[in-house]
Amino acid sequence: MEETLHHGFWSLLPPLIAIVLAILTKQVFISLIFGIFLGWTMLNGGNPLYGLFDTLQALVDVFKDSGNTRTIMFCALVGGLIVFMQRSGGVAGFIALVQRKLQAYEGQDDQKSKVIVSLLAWFTGALIFVESSISVLTVGALYRPLFDKLGISREKLAYIADSSSAPSSILIPFNGWGAFIMSLLAAQGFSDPFATMLRSIGWNFYPILALLIVPAIILWKKDFGPMKKAETRTQSGKLLWDDAQPMVTDELTEQEVAPGVTPKAYNMVVPIVVMVVLMPVMLAYTGWADAATAAPSSGWDHLLLAIGKGSGSTAVLTAVVGALLVSMAFYKAQGIMGIREMVDLTLKGIAGMIPLALLMLLAFAIGTLCKEHLGTGIYVAEITQSWLSPALAPFLVFVVSCFVAFSIGSSWGTFGIMIPIAVGMGQSLGADPHIIIAAALGGGVFGDHCSPISDTTILSSMASATDHVDHVKTQLPYALIAGGLAALGYLILGFV
Template sequence: MSEYGFWSLLPPLAAIGLALRTKQVFLSLTLGIWIGWVIINGGNILSGSFDTLNAFVAVFEDAGNTRTVIFTLFIGALIALIQRSGGVAGFISLVKTKLESQEANNKNRNNRRLVQLFASLTGIVIFVESNISILTVGTLYRPIFDNLKISREKLAYLADSSSAPSCIIFPFNAWGAYIMGLLVMQGFDKPFATMMSALPYNFYPFLALGIVAYIIYTGKDFGPMKKAEQRAVEEGKLIADGAIPMISDEVSMLEAKPGIAHRSINMILPIVTMIIMMPMMLVYTGWSSLDTTDGSFIDLAFQAMGQGSGSTSVLTSVATALVVAIGLYKVQGLLGIKEMVDLSLKGMSGMVSLAILMVFAFALGSLCKELKTGLYVAEISKAWLSPNLVPAIVFLVSCFIAFSTGTSWGTFAIMISIAVPMAQSMGTDPHLAIAAAIGGGVFGDHCSPISDTTIISSMASASDHVDHVNTQLPYALTAGGVTLLMYLALGFLM
């Protein structure tokens, strides 16, 4: 158990509370990290302050963290090139053409419903990486949502709620590779089969997407989202009075270059390249660790994905997409090399604030690991558990850890290592416990205002961050509440 006990909870709780109170994410994360290092130094404010600065530097000692930050900057470059090449404009033209073809009884309502459906489907289809999915949905659909007077909060919700759930449901990505790696550590010799066997019990992502579909189809929003949508429709205000968008329109959006044709292929091809490259790179980076003399190619490929480097695969996939985009635009004569370099730098600059926020989030995650925040929560919960309650309690504890730390992946690492042996020793189906740990991690991360995906959703949609959290929370809590009831029922039935 953590030697810091209850004090290990104070840094993430302080960051969360301050973020909700002040809407200043940078300040909130900084204060949370500073409090944690002061605690580690026994209350010495001076030493804690020096260690806080060193904690930010230490983020880059981890190659995976560095790759993620670089990948974020590359995403900014790719988005800028896609926008300037007319790819985004071409895609938007396709969407508008589809909307116009649907004009019938209630034009405005049908258009609003259809464009929200397209946005959600886009987020689901780009299951290769949650951040790519969010950034794509937010960037591409914001102009269309603005034209139809759909609130920025709704766009942020749709981007957020279609990203991580789809990454879990379709685990041919870094998420799946990471989870399979954790399962291998727990002694499962067929991690892919184990993960897929647990998937039907992972209720939260399915329910989250189900609520998205229900809200889009019926138009029956509830909670703060209902007020946001009424404000957008009746007053034409896309954000609330006094709200502060996480990123400005000028930084995040670029007009297509004047005088060029708008072709959707200029957006689709680079994105498809990313999607194809991701599983290929997972296999490539994990292949050298396998005994290739045993098993079929398909089995070895799945095993390699479990051993592959997610951060390397993501970075390589985005870099390859950048190369494809540059070559495509050069061949068409749309953009010159110097122009594309300048655009790439401009796109990267628009992502600097996001990259900095990710550094802050990584620093907070490392701090929580040092304090053993997740382990403390998990250990004290063991006293409650009985075989029938294992799935529900694992889900609840995973929710709280992910909400407090802002990371689903860190929660997976903590809870799978505890839930699996606990379920096996208490006679509970381990697949159910695995699903509860993963679902709880996604749910808690989905609700947390310090989660990187929640932050990115606000930035990609140019929404006020706290408004995004407040409007999304009732939908997430609804799916989470139903999930908890289902785990309670299955705990007594299985």
């Protein structure tokens, strides 16, 4: 397909219908599948039978790209690693370790203790950047008893957990978030998706602001809006409002530790360290030859260039497999579990990640459809060139991504829908691709934070044992401040 080819207004329908359906049904999977089916039916002259055949083939063709396959495999295998850390007592041991360190603050009600414990909750959530759900659940399990004793509202805990998980996961992309984003960028023709993603991080205003506003609010000691009322209520001795329906998390936070095993924090720390260390090592290894060909250099410059040209999907897959193998040997040496149980736990973890892997599959398929067959981004750029300048593009991409993510409650689903459209439109308008990518990613995280149907928003309410509606209402003003500043930043940046 030539670069300028598109199918006019029809190229808008598949992603647009997918967005509208997601808003109406709240079913991201069904909406993406229908969008893909509609696109292929259109390409086959309106024949739904051929459209169905090509839809199935398009899903199969996702695996023709080795990068896509490796990313989906990583997503599945990281579920096995999470179950390993739970079964070995690593997560429970880490929670117990932190709680022992925080015993000095139990029973105290002075402002200094509240500030320190709140900051530690924020730091813990940001530190566990490997997986956003684990971050949220760990923060809830660790700090909920302390927050209750110190008279800090559970709504504040839910806000801290929610605002430190996804932002840190996207800003420190050595995880499934990074692999997914790199695969989407590679599908859009970027030869160095890792370097492209890293360059966009500095322009990803919302996650940066969301992370920074949390400690600012804690140190400022002055809440506002519904959060202020929640804090006043808690300080008077009421943990929840009279009509609140707290979301209890015993099933989610209770760890299935192997019988007879003493929980130890290092059973969680060691696998995570192995995975995080292996990622840049494998990026450098896979990009070493390309770096030497592109710009012969030596030392630190060559290493950085190699990391930028490395295969993100290879790095994350190798890292998670390495972490799994190290965990198996580590736990076997301690007598925690045998080979048969390890295999069963790996399969159990993979089964738990199947929905996320399916979302990746559909996102890759609709991205390829929009870019290579429909030319959606190119058409959007052509019809907006008369009134849309490159200066306005980042702002509009951010706003649209916010709306999509808020409506469907999924940042990853938003990435899959918006990245192909935003990149194609940005390239045709001549806008800076790194800013455009950052705007799409940041908008997805912002909308997801504000959405009451977002999985991380729901998990934050669960982990904090607070009413879900109360969490959404108390978090919204803070998220809107960060989102408003981010939107203003893109508007100013575009013109400057």
